[in-house]
Amino acid sequence: xxxxxxxxxxxxxxxxxxxxxxxxxxxxxxxxxxxxxxxxxxxxxxxxxxxxxxxxxxxxxxxxxxxxxxxxxxxxxxxxxxxxxxxxxxxxxxxxxxxxxxxxxxxxxxxxxxxxxxxxxxxxxxxxxxxxxxxxxxxxxxxxxxxxxxxxxxxxxxxxxxxxxxxxxxxxxxxxxxxxxxxxxxxxxxxxxxxxxxxxxxxxxxxxxxxxxxxxxxxxxxxxxxxxxxxxxxxxxxxxxxxxxxxxxxxxxxxxxxxxxxxxxxxxxxxxxxxxxxxxxxxxxxxxxxxxxxxxxxxxxxxxxxxxxxxxxxxxxxxxxxxxxxxxxxxxx
Amino acid sequence: xxxxxxxxxxxxxxxxxxxxxxxxxxxxxxxxxxxxxxxxxxxxxxxxxxxxxxxxxxxxxxxxxxxxxxxxxxxxxxxxxx
Numbered sequence: 441x442x443x444x445x446x447x448x449x450x451x452x453x454x455x456x457x458x459x460x461x462x463x464x465x466x467x468x469x470x471x472x473x474x475x476x477x478x479x480x481x482x483x484x485x486x487x488x489x490x491x492x493x494x495x496x497x498x499x500x501x502x503x504x505x506x507x508x509x510x511x512x513x514x515x516x517x518x519x520x521x522x523x524x525x526x527x528x529x530x531x532x533x534x535x536x537x538x539x540x541x542x543x544x545x546x547x548x549x550x551x552x553x554x555x556x557x558x559x560x561x562x563x564x565x566x567x568x569x570x571x572x573x574x575x576x577x578x579x580x581x582x583x584x585x586x587x588x589x590x591x592x593x594x595x596x597x598x599x600x601x602x603x604x605x606x607x608x609x610x611x612x613x614x615x616x617x618x619x620x621x622x623x624x625x626x627x628x629x630x631x632x633x634x635x636x637x638x639x640x641x642x643x644x645x646x647x648x649x650x651x652x653x654x655x656x657x658x659x660x661x662x663x664x665x666x667x668x669x670x671x672x673x674x675x676x677x678x679x680x681x682x683x684x685x686x687x688x689x690x691x692x693x694x695x696x697x698x699x700x701x702x703x704x705x706x707x708x709x710x711x712x713x714x715x716x717x718x719x720x721x722x723x724x725x726x727x728x729x730x731x732x733x734x735x736x737x738x739x740x741x742x743x744x745x746x747x748x749x750x751x752x753x754x755x756x757x758x759x760x761x762x763x764x765x766x767x768x769x770x771x772x773x
Numbered sequence: 774x775x776x777x778x779x780x781x782x783x784x785x786x787x788x789x790x791x792x793x794x795x796x797x798x799x800x801x802x803x804x805x806x807x808x809x810x811x812x813x814x815x816x817x818x819x820x821x822x823x824x825x826x827x828x829x830x831x832x833x834x835x836x837x838x839x840x841x842x843x844x845x846x847x848x849x850x851x852x853x854x855x
Contacts, residue, residue, distance in 0.1 A: 462844035463775045467826065469843070471775065477806055482776065499774055501842065506779040507810045509788040522838065523827045526779070528820050575840065578781060578822060588830045629825065629840045636842070640776065 452481075455500040467524055468515025475508040482640055501636055516583040525577035525627060532573055532629075532641055538652050539574040541630040542567040542659065564749050566659030571652075572630035650682075655737060662751065667744035674740055678733050775844040780819035788815035 456478075460471045470476070482501040514524050531537050545568045582589050629637070634653075641649035655675070657664045782788050801809070810816055826843045828836055 459775045459844040463777070466845075467824075467843050469777065471777070476777075477803065477810070479803060479807070499845070501774050501776055503776045504778065505807070505810070506777060507806065509780075509782055509815065511779055518829065519831070520829050521826045521843075522829045524843070525825045525827070525840075526781070526822045527825060528781070528822050529778075530820070532823075575825065577825075578820075583829070586829065627825075627827065627840055631839070633825075633839075633841050637776075 452500075455484075456481075456502050459500065459502050466517050466521050468513075468517075469511070471504055473512075475506055477505045477507045479503050479505050482636060499632075499636070503640075514581050516581065518583050518586050521583055522586065522588055523580055523582045525575060525581075526579040527575045527577050529641070529644065531576045532637065533644060533646070533649060535648070535652055537574050537576065539572045539626070539628060541570045541572040541628045543570065544568075561745075561749075564660060564752060565663055565745060568656060568658055570630045570656050571634065571654045572628040573634060575627040575629055577627070650733070653733070655733070657741070658745075660748070663745060663748045666748045666751075667741050670744050670747075671737060671740045674736055675733075678737075682733060774842045776842055777824050779822055779824075780816050781822050782815045783818045783820065786815050786818040788813070 463469050463471055471478075480503050482503065484498050484500040516522075516524065544562070545565065584590070638649050638653055655671070657667055824843065825840050826845075828834070828839050828841055830838045
């Protein structure tokens with residue numbers, strides 16, 4: 441397994457110490473244990489938002505191998521972690537585990553546009569579709585003390601009576617699946633975490649993790665169609681670049697996923713301005729696979745959204761004019 | 774954040790109870806320890822796994838209930854910004 445070793449200084453040790461502390465706080469696993477063998481780090485990723493011109497944080501993934509047959513039981517922090525799941529790598533690598541996550545992105549820029557604009561954009565886009573992996577854990581642990589895990593029926597009954605049929609239909613149609621809680625939903629790995637894992641997984645045979653990944657798009661067929669057409673040359677170009685960089689050095693995995701890697705659903709704030717911002721916050725060395733694939737993709741996607749919005753408005757106007765015309769003609773006779 | 778890997782032993786080649794004590798943490802290099810670890814029969818026949826967390830359901834967390842790697846610390850920083 442080849443992990444890049446970019447940072448060797450004090451800063452690296454600090455980030456590592458933070459990761460060790462956070463893991464201990466969140467799930468109670470002691471990575472300073474003699475059984476926790478530190479094997480390297482994945483390239484760090486810069487996460488930026490559309491409204492913060494500056495990148496908001498840097499994620500530094502470090503890799504440990506537990507050398508020993510038994511991992512001590514986890515202690516889940518109830519306010520942070522709902523559950524933990526051990527997932528075999530072969531599940532993550534299997535094409536049959538590939539799925540999609542659908543996210544209502546209009547919510548994400550609620551604080552930008554008016555409710556009307558939001559509704560218009562939502563009706564045009566539908567949900568945003570992200571590449572995902574359906575996790576099949578070999579072992580799961582739930583934080584059973586929380587209401588999320590199991591709440592008494594009285595509370596549930598109250599909750600269902602307060603939501604009307606209309607609002608339930610509304611949330612079913614537009615609901616943000618990614619944000620839904622509950623144990624019945626399939627576990628989907630997508631977005632930022634998938635972006636980071638994709639490059640790691642791509643190092644493992646059959647080296648198809650990145651191939652299995654697909655571009656984020658929208659559920660509205662016209663938007664998807666237009667974006668597909670617009671991004672054909674871009675996809676071809678990025679694919680070629682990926683192949684080229686792969687030949688040079690197969691181990692290169694590099695920074696910046698995120699801003700682009702799909703989990704930045706509020707990039708859609710870019711309908712007004714956000715995309716330029718996230719482009720600015722971009723890391724110069726984006727030679728890791730998913731980053732290469734996504735380069736300029738969101739710019740094109742945004743163009744596609746506007747084109748289909750324009751087409752819809754023109755079609756509507758045309759239709760209205762046609763109705764008026766036929767009515768007027770009929771009235772004339 | 775941390776990507777923590779482990780090997781789940783196969784039923785047919787379960788490790789001895791003494792197997793875990795073979796590993797000597799302090800003296801050897803990472804490469805040597807990896808070689809030593811992967812030379813064991815239960816590791817060679819085992820199933821590599823990694824651990825994910827499902828984040829707690831929290832109002833105002835952009836990544837509420839998302840699947841993530843442990844040690845992320847993403848919530849706190851964002852909450853202060855948004």
